[in-house]
Amino acid sequence: MTQYRAVSLKNNILGGKQSSLKRFCVAGSDQNVGIDWGQFKGNVPEVLHLVFKAVSDSIYTRYDDYRANVTYITLDNLEDAAKLMSKTLTYDDQKIDLYQTVKIEEDIMTVNIPNFKEIYITKMIELVTKQLKPLGEIKDISALCNKYRNEYILYGMKVLLRKNTIDTELPLFLDHEDGRINIFYRGCKEACSYYIFESSEGNNTPSEHDIMAVKARLGKISEKEFMDYVPKVDCSPQGSNLAGMDLDSDPSDQSSSDIEI
Numbered sequence: 001m002t003q004y005r006a007v008s009l010k011n012n013i014l015g016g017k018q019s020s021l022k023r024f025c026v027a028g029s030d031q032n033v034g035i036d037w038g039q040f041k042g043n044v045p046e047v048l049h050l051v052f053k054a055v056s057d058s059i060y061t062r063y064d065d066y067r068a069n070v071t072y073i074t075l076d077n078l079e080d081a082a083k084l085m086s087k088t089l090t091y092d093d094q095k096i097d098l099y100q101t102v103k104i105e106e107d108i109m110t111v112n113i114p115n116f117k118e119i120y121i122t123k124m125i126e127l128v129t130k131q132l133k134p135l136g137e138i139k140d141i142s143a144l145c146n147k148y149r150n151e152y153i154l155y156g157m158k159v160l161l162r163k164n165t166i167d168t169e170l171p172l173f174l175d176h177e178d179g180r181i182n183i184f185y186r187g188c189k190e191a192c193s194y195y196i197f198e199s200s201e202g203n204n205t206p207s208e209h210d211i212m213a214v215k216a217r218l219g220k221i222s223e224k225e226f227m228d229y230v231p232k233v234d235c236s237p238q239g240s241n242l243a244g245m246d247l248d249s250d251p252s253d254q255s256s257s258d259i260e261i
Contacts, residue, residue, distance in 0.1 A: 004153055005039065005097050006142045009125055029074075031081045032101045037069040039097055047091045051098070055084055072101075095147060107166050108139070111159040112184045119176060121152045127174045127181070128159055135170060136163040161185075 040047045048071055052062075059076035075081040081100070089096040111132065116124050121143060128141060139160040144153040163170070173180040 003148075004144045004146055006099075006156070006158070007145045009121075009141045009143055010138065030100050031075045031078055033073045033075065033081060033084060034099050034101055035071045035073070036097065036099075037071070040091075043091065047096055050089055050091055051084075051096065054087055054089055055080065058084075107136075107163045107168075109161050109163060109170065109185045111161055111170065113157040113159070113174070113181060114184065115155050116157060116181055117154040118178065119181065123176070124157060127176055128157075131171065131174055132159060132161060135168050136161050 035048065035051055037044050051071075051073070055073065055075065058080040060080070061074045063072045063074070064070075065072065073084075075084065085098060085100065089098075113124070113128075119127070124143075125141065128138070132138065139162055141157070141159045143157045144155070145151065161170075170183075170185050172183065174183055
């Protein structure tokens with residue numbers, strides 16, 4: 001299982017206990033719980049068995065999305081979903097990560113912050129809150145955190161934002177006292193069981209960063225390879241795409257626009 005996982009930081013904005021991570025889904029709701037196969041490294045049946053055992057007293061439907069490599073469990077009621085999310089499930093002494101889902105809507109965007117290497121995590125949350133919250137409702141904010149300690153990686157932060165209106169314009173940067181941080185945002189359109197992501201520049205082709213981020217999350221490339229790659233993105237034109245890359249080897253990521261919220 002992977003060492004790092006996306007965790008919700010919404011409680012740092014609103015206060016209270018840490019909440020469950022939320023991600024886009026075609027039929028998203030708090031009753032719809034996702035289990036990403038990427039964290040299991042080949043042990044998917046065994047891990048799913050443990051999750052199903054945890055809801056054995058509940059009525060639910062199951063859907064295996066082979067495009068996104070995710071299994072979805074839709075509980076019959078919100079109370080049962082809340083009980084599942086409150087449980088700590090483990091496999092091979094490691095926590096099984098579950099997430100709740102948000103329905104795709106036209107005014108909901110995913111804001112990707114690929115690199116914030118010069119800013120500490122709490123400062124990033126302050127910047128997001130100050131500069132994005134006036135533009136809409138922050139449904140969730142996530143970052144990649146070590147499973148065993150409060151160690152965050154300097155890339156891959158995502159914000160799930162419902163804009164005040166469909167026409168609300170989002171900035172291309174987050175400003176801070178020492179400069180600017182590039183941000184990328186995407187809406188999405190339903191396309192069967194997976195998404196077509198529409199970038200701020202109207203381009204439906206996955207960007208090179210999106211592809212590399214998925215590979216890193218699924219363990220297909222090392223953390224170092226991704227870390228070496230990220231600075232190159234900062235120097236490239238926003239929205240540039242990788243032409244000719246074979247996308248068939250990588251599943252579509254339904255989790256984020258991922259975000260991954």
